[in-house]
Amino acid sequence: MPAQRGAIVEARGIHKHFGGLHVLKGVDLAVRERELVFVIGPSGSGKSTLLRCLNRLEEPSDGSITVDGIDMLDRRTDINKARQRIGMVFQSFNLYPHMTALGNVALALRRVQGMSRAAAEAKARQALERVHLADRSGHYPGQLSGGQQQRVAIARAIALEPRVMLFDEPTSALDPELVGGVLAAMRELRESGMTMVVVSHEMGFARAAADRVVFMDGGRIVEEGPPEAIFGNPQQERTRAFIGQITRH
Amino acid sequence: MSNWDRFLDSFFNARVAAEYLPKIIEGFWLTILLAACIILAGVAAGLALAVLRSLGIRVLNWAIIFVVDLFRALPPLVIIALLYFGLPAAGLSLSGFAAAWLALSLVLMAFTEEIFWAGITAVPKGQWEAARSTGLGFLDTFTLVVLPQAVRMVIPPLTNRTIAITKGTALASVVAVQEILGAAQAGVSFSFNPTPLTLGAVAYLVLFLPVVILGRWVETRFAWKR
Numbered sequence A: 001m002p003a004q005r006g007a008i009v010e011a012r013g014i015h016k017h018f019g020g021l022h023v024l025k026g027v028d029l030a031v032r033e034r035e036l037v038f039v040i041g042p043s044g045s046g047k048s049t050l051l052r053c054l055n056r057l058e059e060p061s062d063g064s065i066t067v068d069g070i071d072m073l074d075r076r077t078d079i080n081k082a083r084q085r086i087g088m089v090f091q092s093f094n095l096y097p098h099m100t101a102l103g104n105v106a107l108a109l110r111r112v113q114g115m116s117r118a119a120a121e122a123k124a125r126q127a128l129e130r131v132h133l134a135d136r137s138g139h140y141p142g143q144l145s146g147g148q149q150q151r152v153a154i155a156r157a158i159a160l161e162p163r164v165m166l167f168d169e170p171t172s173a174l175d176p177e178l179v180g181g182v183l184a185a186m187r188e189l190r191e192s193g194m195t196m197v198v199v200s201h202e203m204g205f206a207r208a209a210a211d212r213v214v215f216m217d218g219g220r221i222v223e224e225g226p227p228e229a230i231f232g233n234p235q236q237e238r239t240r241a242f243i244g245q246i247t248r249h
Numbered sequence B: 001m002s003n004w005d006r007f008l009d010s011f012f013n014a015r016v017a018a019e020y021l022p023k024i025i026e027g028f029w030l031t032i033l034l035a036a037c038i039i040l041a042g043v044a045a046g047l048a049l050a051v052l053r054s055l056g057i058r059v060l061n062w063a064i065i066f067v068v069d070l071f072r073a074l075p076p077l078v079i080i081a082l083l084y085f086g087l088p089a090a091g092l093s094l095s096g097f098a099a100a101w102l103a104l105s106l107v108l109m110a111f112t113e114e115i116f117w118a119g120i121t122a123v124p125k126g127q128w129e130a131a132r133s134t135g136l137g138f139l140d141t142f143t144l145v146v147l148p149q150a151v152r153m154v155i156p157p158l159t160n161r162t163i164a165i166t167k168g169t170a171l172a173s174v175v176a177v178q179e180i181l182g183a184a185q186a187g188v189s190f191s192f193n194p195t196p197l198t199l200g201a202v203a204y205l206v207l208f209l210p211v212v213i214l215g216r217w218v219e220t221r222f223a224w225k226r
Helices: A047-054 A079-083 A101-111 A117-130 A146-158 A176-191 A203-209 A227-232 A237-248 B003-011 B014-054 B058-073 B076-090 B096-122 B125-133 B138-175 B180-191 B195-221
Strands: A007-018 A021-032 A036-040 A062-067 A086-089 A164-168 A195-199 A212-217 A220-225
Touching: A007 A047, A007 A195, A021 A047, A021 A195, A021 A220, A036 A047, A036 A203, A047 A062, A047 A164, A047 A195, A079 B125, A086 A146, A086 B125, A101 A117, A101 A146, A101 B138, A117 A146, A117 A176, A146 A176, A146 B125, A176 A195, A176 A203, A203 A227, A212 A227, A212 A237, A220 A227, A220 A237, A227 A237, B003 B195, B014 B058, B014 B096, B014 B138, B014 B180, B014 B195, B058 B096, B076 B096, B076 B138, B096 B138, B125 B138, B138 B180, B138 B195, B180 B195
Parallel strands: A036 A195, A036 A212, A086 A164, A164 A195
Antiparallel strands: A007 A021, A007 A062, A212 A220
């Protein structure tokens, strides 16, 4: 596969072993600038592991990954610097419970980007405004709803002005009535031109916003294409079976 | 003399109390000094060991676990006796105060290491991942994200253990330290009257009740806002 023009994320031949378990079996994924790629697949298919390899939260056993021109697996790469270009949002939010929403967002701005407290907090406030939570900046995570916590987590990531955002099942831990606010924040981010890789089963959102849907099973990419094609007319048997399962309920 | 009068004369004898109160007060301050030195050294060393252990260097961790288990298993009085009566044979003699301080600090260190370690491992992995994903390094993540949460979690067991071991300062009386119990016992043997022990008990209450209440306050103060 030739290097795609304008690919901002390029993963090639990614393998990942956990002990005797072969979780990723040679995955290639290229994401163009401003593209929104949805990754779907049954649990255990390796989609979260793939996402976590992209910012090296997991160390791939083999393969190469470049993000925004940086070789992520090169030992000489300053991984902490590289990670600031890659925002990540987790299923369980992972906000720091001992800090306010503002503190959560400002921490990396101060410690990693070396901003003064005032500058970091001003920028953190802007990020919270973008997810419509400016009025909650003094609240602790325990005082926020799940949906609000996830939006703070999004603000924490975008405050660092990343080139790519990774979302690992961002709405799976939320009560149904709280999903909308998080999806709205993601949609606004999308409209601002952010490149996004989303592991999620929010089909409606995928249909409306995704440029491409990637279906993974058994540690491999089985099929990929535009959302209409994957959801409406899947070519592979395994894809058909999976789409059938998640649309039935 | 009725039994009641005899009881009062034994435990609440005003003359004996007045005579030995200054000694007990001296012992009170000595106990506070000893306790403060133990808490400072023990908690700091325990925290340092827990931090070292979280670096995950295998050989170092075996050594830490060995030391910690050793001092958790040995009765504090045995350690005090070993240091005070045993070390001179090796050409190194410690004062009673130093022996008691070192022994109880080592015991407190061992227990606080385990407590801090439990707290550190109880912080969810997602906290590490979130911090590292924003570009924070190991040290920043540990000191700014993980440790503050670990410390908050362990404050109740930590205060309990600290109070329990600090009360062990009474053991120092065995190695001739005139802390509260030592001073009280000396008073009893000079006056042939147990009233100094009553004073000693009161002194311990005056010393430790506020500590227990402070512990309660610290627990609520550091709970997360919900």
